[in-house]
Amino acid sequence: MESAAEAIRSINPDVGIETLAERLDEAKLERHLADVDLVIDGCDNFQTRHAVNAACVASGTPLVSGAVIRMEGQLAVFRADRPGQPCYHCLFPASEDVAETCSETGILSPLPGIIGSLQALEAIKILSGCGTPSDSKLLVFDATQSSWRSLRIPKDPNCPVCARH
Numbered sequence: 001m002e003s004a005a006e007a008i009r010s011i012n013p014d015v016g017i018e019t020l021a022e023r024l025d026e027a028k029l030e031r032h033l034a035d036v037d038l039v040i041d042g043c044d045n046f047q048t049r050h051a052v053n054a055a056c057v058a059s060g061t062p063l064v065s066g067a068v069i070r071m072e073g074q075l076a077v078f079r080a081d082r083p084g085q086p087c088y089h090c091l092f093p094a095s096e097d098v099a100e101t102c103s104e105t106g107i108l109s110p111l112p113g114i115i116g117s118l119q120a121l122e123a124i125k126i127l128s129g130c131g132t133p134s135d136s137k138l139l140v141f142d143a144t145q146s147s148w149r150s151l152r153i154p155k156d157p158n159c160p161v162c163a164r165h
């Protein structure tokens, strides 16, 4: 984490960086989200993704979610700052199942850069108001074919996380 902060400072010393070397429980997540305009999620497990999503919904914070595994990447933009939008839980309902992790299955090395760059692009569009963000869409990249699919994410009217927001 500190090496990433140093790398960013070496590129642009004017960027403000605050690193947190601590686990974030629900209360800490909500407290930190009160100070941010947008969340870019690169979590490596579903439990954390769902916790971050719930905090974003509660605080009305946009969430740009990215995931990579094996030969596939996914990008989804959730606009909790706008009414009637779906959330991460609408797309991937929480499950007790133990999901695969990238350390178990591997990742084709260019994929994190591809998805991470797209997350940065979506974040810039949302924060600047420039262009058209990919709100409520799931973009899926198949690295074996170098092809993209775009799917609209429906809002679950019974979603336990966002239905009341």
Ligand SMILES: [Zn+2]
Binding pocket: 086, 087, 088, 089, 090, 091, 156, 159, 160, 161, 162, 163
């Ligand atoms: Zn939802």
